[in-house]
Amino acid sequence: MLDSGTVTYWLSQLRQGDASALEQLMPIVYDELHLVARQRLKKERPGHTFGATALINEVYLKLVDQKQLDISDRGEFMAIASRTMRNILVDYARARKRLKRGGGIKPVPLEDVEAFLSEQEVEEVLALDIALDKLSSQDERASKVVQYRFFGGLTLKETADVLGVSQRSVQRSWTVARLWLRKEVAGLIE
Amino acid sequence: MDAHLWNKLEELYFAVIEMDESQRTAFLDKACANNPTLRHELEGMLNADGDSMALALENRVLNGDSISEIDPQKAIGTRIGPYCLDQLIGEGGMGEVYLAHRADEQYKQKVALKRVRPGYRSSEMMARFRIERQVLAKLTHPNITQLLDGGIDDEGRPYLVMQYIEGTPITTFCDTHRLSIEDRIQLFRVVCSAVQHAHQNLVVHRDLKPSNILVTEKGDVKLLDFGIAKLLNPEVVDLSMPVTQSQMRLMTPEYAAPEQVKGETITTATDVYALGVLLYELLAGRRPYRINKKVHAEIERIICNENPSRPSTALMHVEEAEAKTEGTAVQISQARRTGPSRLRKALRGDLDNIVMMALRKEPERRYVSAEQFSEDLSRFLSGRPVAAQKDTLRYRIGKFTQRNRVGVGVSLLVLAMAMAFTLSTIQQSREIAAERDRAQIEAEKATQVSNFMIDLFDSADPNQSDGEPVTVEQILREGAKKIEQELAGQPEVQADLMVDLGRVHRRVGLLEESIVLFDRSKEIRSSLYGLNHELTAHSMMRKGDVLVEKGEFKEGEPELWQALAIQRELLEPFHSDLAITLNALAFINYHRRNLDSAEVYMAETVEVRRRNIEKEEGVLALLKDMSGLAAIQLSAGKDSLAQSNLEDAMAFADTLGIKKHIVLTNVLNNLGHLKIKQNKLDEAQVLVQQALEMRRDLFGNAHPSIPATLNNLAMIHQKKGSLEEAERFSKEGLELQRKIGGAVVGRSLLNYGIILADLNRFEEAESAFLESIQILQEAHGATNPFVKRTRSQLAELYAKWGKPELAEQYAE
Secondary structure, rough: OOHHHHHHHEEEEEHHHHHHHHHHHHHHHHHHHHHHHHHHHHOOOOOOOOOHHHHHHHHHHHHHHHHHOHHHHHHHHHHHHHHHHHHHHHHHHHOOOOHHHOOOOOOOOOOOOOOOOOOHHHHHHHHHHHHHHHHHHHHHHHHHHHHHHHHOOOEEEHHHHHHOOOHHHHHHHHHHHHHHHHHHHHHHHH | HHHHHHHHHHHHHHHHHHOHHHHHHHHHHHOOOOHHHHHHHHHHHOOOOHHHHOOHHHOOOOOOOHHOOHHHHHHHOOEEEEEEEEEEEEOOOOOEEEEEEEEEOOOOEEEEEEEEEEOOOOOHHHHHHHHHHHHHHHHOOOOOEEEEEEEEEEOOOOEEEEEEOOOOOOHHHHEEEOOOHHHHHHHHHHHHHHHHHHHOOOOOOOOOOHHHEEOOOOOOOOOOOOOHHHHHHHHHHHOOOOOOHHHHHHHHHOOOOOOHHOOOOOOOHHHHHHHHHHHHHHHHHHOOOOOOOOOHHHHHHHHHHHOOOOOOHHHOOOOHHHHHHHHEEEEEHHHOOHHHHHHHHHOOOOHHHHHHHHOOOOHHHHOOOOHHHHHHHHHHHHOOOOOOOOOHHHHHHHHHHHHHOOOOHHHHOOOOHHOOOOOEEEEEHHHHHHHHHHHHHHHHHHHHHHHHHHHHHHHHHHHHHHOOOOOOOHHHHHHHHHHHHHHOOOOHHHHHHHHHHHHHHHHHHOHHHHHHHHHHHHHHHHHHEEEEHHHHHHHHHHHHHHHHHHHHHHHHHHHHHHHHHHHHHHHOOOOOHHHHHHHHHHHHHHHHHOOHHHHHHHHHHHHHHHOOOOOOHHHHHHHHHHHHHHHHHHOOOOHHHHHHHHHHHHHHHOOOOOOOOOOOHHHHHHHHHHHOOOOOOHOOOOHHHHHHHHHHHHHOOOOHHHHHHHHHHHHHHHHHHHHHHHHHHHHHHHHHHHHHHOOOHHHHHHHHHHHHOOOOOOHHHHHHHHHHHHHHHHOOOOHHHHHHHHHHHHHHHHHHOOHHHHHHEEEE
């Protein structure tokens, strides 16, 4: 098990402007999220929410020593975690595609809900990753809003707090960005 | 595209969605006159709006924002669209209701403004909202509150504006005005006509209850919130979705129909049911069901299984607590301008039958429409024979056997009939078609499975098998035969079912049969998918695992090896199947005393289990294998590893609140064993004593593990030097073992003899050893190590006893 002190330490370093802290944090969070995600996602049925919020909260509770942590670090952590969640899903989707091409294996049957992404979702995750990059070059904030909300399950308020803007503008960015992404993703998948 | 364009996009989007389809093109023409990119983007986005365009991923995330973020009181005094919020008048699961007025008008017309809770997927909600709003706006009826306006506020939350009605719930109105039964029925028929009108416009209310049916001082009936339940909370009414606890709270349980509680299709018949509850209450002053606990399982049980008393009897059956809140029979009668016995008489017969018909569990057996319900009441009032008849027992039983097969089809018929009256919008009918398709697929699937089960049990019916009682074995054998014969055309399904049935066979101890089934599924799957496939590997693994359980290691091992090779190649590293394969391999090696290999396999098994604890029985499997790993390590002399594994397991069980379980007794016992080795005898004694009590609780005294545990306890006392205690436990163990029988009695005798020898009770010790040798030799032959050990113990005894010749005879 990971030492919760480590993550807490790097988070506070991050807050004090130590850029290398991010590089230290990402792999730790990645591993833990990956593990927890695998446990949790497996039991969820397709079509149900995979509860990104719950997932990230679980990792957060596991990794971070709450007593030592400043409240504002929580937002920071969530932001990192959502980026990480995105990476995990993209990695997973790539692996699935490789597996499919290379091995010529039949799709995993529903009864072993091992695949936490459906075929459709695999395509979507990969397209969404590209589209989000494109979005961030146009509107950094909108892309962050999507990432936090979508992959991190942050609430409007949390998102607004992390970004330091009003809830209303988060809501607006969110609404528009999601439609725009749908359009982009549809274009990429076809 | 740049940031400026993005801002423009945002601005135009929010302007456009507030417009009707007809206005949009003109607006876009103007706004994007010299910017084709902007227009292209915007049109793409508008096309992407709506449920059907949502990414599959979106359904997985976004459960909504935490509701606690918003304090409804804070909104008072602020503006929503052109409305100013004056007062919070209601708050429910779906949102809040405010008393409001238009800020931009001279006169202060009071309106009710309903805000949807934040957190719904807003763009889909907006799309749905627009459609529903159009439908509701068209719903004009003197007894239905008019939808005046609606929109989406700055926070992206949809809102609706309705006529504000000052009135009292219909039940209260009837009681305070002391309306007679006849007047109540007349008023109720007004409600029916309003509901009928809505149904003809394809709007189902879904939440009819007294607080939604108000009567003004002038005596006008007004139905509130038509279609709002669906509009504000589409999830609740989605087909075939399990109803969650939180959704449950949104319903009014006393008025919820069985199909609502079960999360099944909601149709106009659902409203007919709620009308039935209302009429029940109007007539008898009570509700058909008493629901005290708001626990979903309990609500479902009551509403779906219990038969309510008929209104005429319900009136009289009153307990004190209810009399306080609902009134006594006399008070209820007085509110109806009559006395209890006359009221009961009035309700008995036709009115009972009419109400009960509306309350039937099966939607298709209720009145086909609110109109027919109303007409039957009109027949009653004019003294003509009513359509409603008593629900006979035979009918109910007959229905029960068919119920699964009819279900959805008929309630859709009801919907279809309501549809025949109406000209619906295209979107509406499309939505309904999609609902129907989904329902049909579900129904077909369910029918397939249930038909199979019905066939299975039909054949298990004693009447069809010459009156002989049918055993589980027979049913299972029959099932295996049917799968083999009848599913030959669907080999995938056939193989899947064989695996399932194989597992059932195994569970009831029919190991031979389960091996045959697993083997057949392996055969089918390898010809379908090839050998190198995870499903084929699954069948091999199952087969190997049972062979190992039977002790046929040689046959099982190659299956497991092959399965493992495939699984390692194709499955994720911690796939739960791996645990089964590895565990069986560990078991083989343990029995062959290849303890190092056994430990490696078991350690990996534990690792895999650890990552699958969310699965069914995952926790217990993990505990079991942790204990198994420790047992291997104990045998290998790796005591400290074993100990930490056992202590982990104990702590783990403790955090999960597992207090009593067979696996836990193994852990306790093994840990006790370890403490004995470490000479921590007091700790050992506590642990083993705990294991003993738990085992007695779990299995009673006759279980083979009890004498074994007693033996361990005796050994601890012996080591501690408390020989009397040791003798007592050992003797008890021996006596129980004799009752259970088997060659193990020989070993119990050996242990008992050793203690007796220590106590210098030579004759008794001698006879114990002699009997032990006899039993063990008979069972295992003269060279068995336990026989040898008993002989040397006997030799020692004779030496101590002062009989050197006999000692000589038994010594090696």
